[in-house]
Amino acid sequence: MTASVTVRVPAKVNVQLAVGGLRPDGFHDLANVFLAVGLYDEVTVAPADELRVTCTGPDAGQVPLDRTNLAARAALALAERHGRDGRGGGGGVVGGVHIHIDKDIPVAGGMAGGSADGAGALLACDALWGTGASREELLEICAELGSDVPFSLVGGAALGRGRGELLTPLEVGGTFHWVFAVADGGLSTPAVYAECDRLRETSGTGAGVADVPDPEASAALLDALRTGDAAALAAAVSNDLQAAAVSLRPSLAATLAAGTEAGALAAMVSGSGPTTAFLVTDEAEAAKVADALRASGTCRSVRVTSGPAAGATVLRGSN
Ligand code: C5P
Secondary structure (H helix, E strand, C coil), rough: CCEEEEEEEEEEEEEEEEEEEEECCCCEEEEEEHHHHHHHHEEEEEECCCEEEEEECCCCCHHHCCCHHHHHHHHHHHHHHHHCCCCCCHHHHCEEEEEEEEEECCCCCCCHHHHHHHHHHHHHHHHCCCCCCCCHHHHHHHHCCCCCCCHHHHEEEEEECCCEEEEEEECCCCEEEEEEEEEECCCCHHHHHHHHHHHHCCCCCCCEECCCCCCCCHHHHHHHHHHHCHHHHHHCCCEECCCHHHHHCCCCCHHHHHHHCCCEEEEEEECCCCEEEEEEECCCHHHHHHHHHHHHCCCEEEEEEEHHHHHCEEEEEEE
């Protein structure tokens, strides 16, 4: 019998991304308010002789299929912790696993697509291998894999402290409608953080932990999430990486302007970009803003969705 497990994992947008100073370890403390949205990758794992990653979807060509892929790293991390040798072969030994990613989340777009695949592969391998890892252990492995990976597992809405991995779930009192404009090509997250530091240095404020105030979640923003008030959320959204992303990719300014002119309540860069996110009142407004963005010629493609969305979820499993 062929055993396989499929997990569905959402993308995210950061409705607030407050970035503290550069820490000695190269990371930045954050107040990072994540909202999962309904664009999904599906990760399917099945036993194989060796570790193998394949990917389908419009942007599949941009996804690394070697052991730098977060999905591969997640499988190896789980295998290592549970005493498997990582070489595959007899007895269903792990490391020997075929991970297939059906990718719908923009690649290197600031929507946590790679993190989603890491969280998805982890949950899928746990189910396939019957590892029985606790939620705490899965979250710990996620945090080792990357700052955004724990949120991909959890979904919904959450405040991320530390480098973004220390999560507090947030209450959300309604559905928020979004339009995303996908840019041509990706942006490297470390490069965007480095640009943020550079802009802080050149503006004279300094970029270190002693120079930058501790990042704090906005009370108005958390209230807006809790009450489901899109206009109030729009007034409170902020992204400290936006200036850096636009500095590295100046064409994003035209995309943001096109969405604003079309009537979006808020226009912002999603995370480290270059995807841009537009908060709208309802589905009809979403269609209008999406049409205007398509017509503007300032982006590669446009996606309409809403949040919050559930975290990593097992869709199908047989073993
Ligand atoms: O944790 P992750 O691997 O996703 O981080 C990628 C890079 O993004 C880090 O190496 C660092 O340059 C930057 N980063 C940061 N502060 C954070 C999260 C990420 O500087 N809180």
